[in-house]
Amino acid sequence: MRAIAAGDVGAVGALYDRHGAAVRAFLIRGGTSPDDASDVTQDVFLTVLKVAVRYDGRPSARPFLLGIAARHARRVRERVRRWSRALTLYLAGGRPETELPDARRLRADRDAAFEGALAKLSERKRTVFLMVEREGLSGEEAASALGIPVNTVWTRLHSARAELTVTLRKRGAP
C-alpha cells in the first residue's frame, strides 16, 4: 500500500492478486450480483490508487479494501434497485424446479433461509455482520474500514444477530 501511495501503479496488481477474490466474495455475500461484483471489485482497486495515501499502515490492507468495497456496493445497488426489483419478479416466475437429494436439499434450504434472512437486514447491519462473521475482521478493523465508531459496529452487529435469529426462528429455518 505504501508503494501504491508512492505512485507505483504496478503494486496494485499484487494487491489485487492477494485480496481481489476476497473482495469480490465479500461483495457477493453482501448482496451485489456476481456480474456487478466483478465490476465493483475493479473499481475498488482503481479507487485504491487515489486513496492509498490515507491508508493507516496496519499490517493487512483487507479491512481498508472492504470499507471501500462496501461504499461502492451501496452506490451500485442504489442505482440498480429500481430495475432489479422488476427483473427479480420476472425471473422468479420462470425459475425451473430442480430435484435434489435429501441431504443436498436440506443444505440448500438451510442456506436459502440464511440468505433470505441476511437479505432482510439493512445494508449497514448486513455489511458489519459480514465483515465480522464472514471476513473475520475485529470490531476495530470493521470500524476503521467503514469510518464509524467501534461502538457503532457492536451495536449494528448486535442488531443484525438479533434480527437474523428472530427471522430464522420465525421461518422455522432448518
Added chain:
Amino acid sequence: MKRAACPMEALVEASFDGRVDERDARALARHLEACAACAAWRASLVDLRARAAVSADEPP
C-alpha cells in the same frame, strides 16, 4: 422483535466477540449453566457464525 431476554445477554455477546476479561468470563460460564435464555442466545451466536462460514464457502 422479541426474544427471551436476560440482563446478562450483552455479556454473552461481548464474550463471544472476545471483549471480556477472565473474571467476567468465569462469572459468565457459571451463569450460562443456570440461564436458559443466555445459553440459547449463545447457541444462536454460534449457529449464525457457522451459517455465515458455510455460506462463505459456497457463494450464491
